[in-house]
Amino acid sequence: MKSNSDIRVCKNKECQKILPPDYKHKYCEACRNKHAQMTKNVFKGIGVGAAGVASIAVMIVTGGRFKK
Numbered sequence: 905m906k907s908n909s910d911i912r913v914c915k916n917k918e919c920q921k922i923l924p925p926d927y928k929h930k931y932c933e934a935c936r937n938k939h940a941q942m943t944k945n946v947f948k949g950i951g952v953g954a955a956g957v958a959s960i961a962v963m964i965v966t967g968g969r970f971k972k
């Protein structure tokens with residue numbers, strides 16, 4: 905018996921748009937675009953943050969190891 909479970913909706917809880925059966929993605933087109941933008945921004949933020957943290961970590965490690 906075919907049930908409603910065959911109907912897939914956008915994974916975005918605030919969207920829940922019904923996706924076409926042959927749609928390959930978990931999010932609808934609009935959410936994917938939004939998500940892509942957000943991911944880009946997040947990566948940018950993480951990238952800058954990680955670089956800062958990494959350089960501080962390197963300074964601490966090298967400072968601790970090589971300072972006598």
Ligand SMILES: [Zn+2]
Nearest residue numbers: 914919932935
């Ligand atoms: Zn959506």
